Amino acid sequence: MDLVQQRWTAPAVVPAPRAGVRERAGGIRPDLEEVFRTDYPRVVGVAARVLGSRDQAEDVAQEVFLAFGRSSVPVGEAAGWLTVAAAHTALNLLRSGRRRSAREDVVGRQQAAEAPDVADTVVVRAEHGRVRAALARLPRRQAVALVLRHSGLSYDEVAAALDLSPGSVGTTVRRAESRLREELDRDASSH
Amino acid sequence: MRHPTEGVLRRLVDEPAGVSDPDRSHVAGCATCLAGLESARADARAAAVAFDTGAPAVDVDAAWARFTAAVAVPVRPAPAPAPARRRTWVPALRRPAVAALGAVVVLSGAGVAAANDWLPVFRTEQVEAVALDSTDLVSLPDLSTFGELEVTGEVEPSEVSDAATAEERTGLTVPEVADLPVGVSGDPTHLVVEPVSAVFTFSAEEAARAAAASGEDLPVPPPGLDGSRVRLQAGPAVAAVWTQRSGLPVLAVGRAVAPTADSDGVPFETVRDYLLSLPGLSPEVADQLRAFSADEATLPLPVPADMVTTSTAEVDGEEATVLESRDGAMAGVVWVRDGVITGVAGAVSTDEVLAVARGLR
Structure with a gap:
């Protein structure tokens, strides 16, 4: 959404700790471990849907919890905050990795030609790449709503997280799914 | 009765309990709605398949161990004394102003807080942080919603070992700081960004689709705009960034070739102004776009006036723009000479930032 970027580099996966929210006077908040243990799997799950990679999703989760740890978000709002943060951070990362995946697609096709026995894996990977590329092209709000809904948040939860009216969540998700499918069909026909 | 909206139909797919009885009974007896459903x-099924991650198993214990190791500060139940005033960064210059700061020194919400449309989730006081975000050293607006965008070059900054390497890679001299402000110490990290350019081909069809997605009609494009191309160029850039032990950047000094734009048909300003009028354009892309000018001597500075005050000062014989957050927690100064922007910014006072700027060698 924001920048057209860039090369994928390993350090970009694990950004140096940066404060997303005000740094607390006492450092990391005391209730962090409890929140971390409760919500970590869900945060990884959201990021993994965006990125299609558990390792990258875990990197995103670490960054998100770091920001949360320095924040004063009320514990009752933690789950919603964390899932939205995970979706945005993962989408940011996805954008930054777009060009890399385009390169991977090319490499993948070459490998498929050279090594038929791994062709299936490559096909699956290419499919994942198309999903991510399509996701990266969606308007941000649609992409987030889509990912949150498919991560199991209810319509009301998605509405609260995105400051939407509950009635418009369905419309936003519907349009996102429609566009996702168009993008996937378009990509598939061009491959 | 009227047909329920597509959103209602969508909800019927996976949360029918949230749909009203009249809507449900209408859909059950309406061929149009049943087709829509x-x-x-x-x-929805296609999306579910696309997102199927096979429910990755995570090891929460290992993740927590990694987290605590990375944070490297003990979890403290009792608050320590409040840090010095200057340690708090303000949201003053989020991404919009980044383009503003001329792609040099970037005062941006951190990665996780970068998305403007996400900010309402936070309470204002909780976003009271701005980090220097090195990924914004050079920025190009993402106009892919409105046409074809072809980017050449790598915007991602890379870290280099020292100032000499940075100079070799970019041809720009890394400004050398004579005296660091109190509270800033250690050696800086050097970052470089290669020159990047993007060729954007406007497509009325894509733009109409983007406008429709935000529920509005596309304003009539000026004649000749459809298919016309503009080229945006930015960088190279270099920066030296000093970081606190916690990982928060505290001072940055940078230099970049000022962003420029040109076009092969309709004048760039016409394209830009039209893009700025489109309903689907996000505020931050708009601000990035405003940073581009056909005249490289001019560097527009879109500044959020409610958060930042601006003034001018002389630095090295040039008129410089001074930016100061309204709470005084952060300051920056930026000036242009011969198409090269130099900037200094940090969690320091205006006097300190000017002292650093004037002392650059």
């Missing part, structure tokens, strides 16, 4: 169901 089937279509929604098919798209």
Whole structure:
């Protein structure tokens, strides 16, 4: 959404700790471990849907919890905050990795030609790449709503997280799914 | 009765309890709505398949161990004394102003807080942080929603070992700081960004689709705009960034070739102004776009006036723009000479930032 970027580099996966929210006077908040243990799997799950990679999703989760740890978000709002943060951070990362995946697609096709026995894996990977590329092209709000809904948040939860009216969540998700499918069909026909 | 909206049909797919009885009974007896429902169901199914991650198992214990190791500060139940005033960064210059700061020194919300449309989730006081975000050293607006965008070059900054390497890679001299402000110490990290350019081909069709997605009609494009191309160029850039032990950047000094734009048909300003009028354009892309000018001597500075005050000062014989957050927690100064922007910014006072700027060698 924001920048057209860039090369994928390993350090970009694990950004140096940066404060997303005000740094607390006492450092990391005391209730962090409890929140971390409760919500970590869900945060990884959201990021993994965006990125299609558990390792990258875990990197995103670490960054998100770091920001949360320095924040004063009320514990009752933690789950919603964390899932939205995970979706945005993962989408940011996805954008930054777009060009890399385009390169991977090319490499993948070459490998498929050279090594038929791994062709299936490559096909699956290419499919994942198309999903991510399509996701990266969606308007941000649609992409987030889509990912949150498919991560199991209810319509009301998605509405609260995105400051939407509950009635418009369905419309936003519907349009996102429609566009996702168009993008996937378009990509598939061009491959 | 009127047909329920596509959003209602979508909700019927996977949360029917949230749909009202009249809507449900209407859909059950309406061929049009049943067709719409089937279509929604098919798209939802396709998305579900696309997102199937096979429920990755995570090891929470290992993750927590990694987290605590990375944070490297003990979890403290009792608050320590409040840090010095200057340690708090303000949201003053989020991404919009980044383009503003001329792609040099970037005062941006951190990665996780970068998305403007996400900010309402936070309470204002909780976003009271701004980090220097090195990924914004050079920025190009993402106009892919409105046409074809072809980017050449790598915007991602890379870290280099020292100032000499940075100079070799970019041809720009890394400004050398004579005296660091109190509270800033250690050696800086050097970052470089290669020159990047993007060729954007406007497409009325894509733009109309983007406008429709935000529920509005596309304003009539000026004649000749459809298919016309503009080229945006930015960088190279270099920066030296000093970081606190916690990982928060505290001072940055940078230099970049000022962003420029040109076009092969309709004048760039016409394209830009039209893009700025489009309903689907996000505020931050708009601000990035405003940073581009056909005249490289001019560097527009879109500044959020409610958060930042601006003034001018002389630095090295040039008129410089001074930016100061309204709470005084952060300051920056930026000036242009011969198409090269130099900037200094940090969690320091205006006097300190000017002292650093004037002392650059």
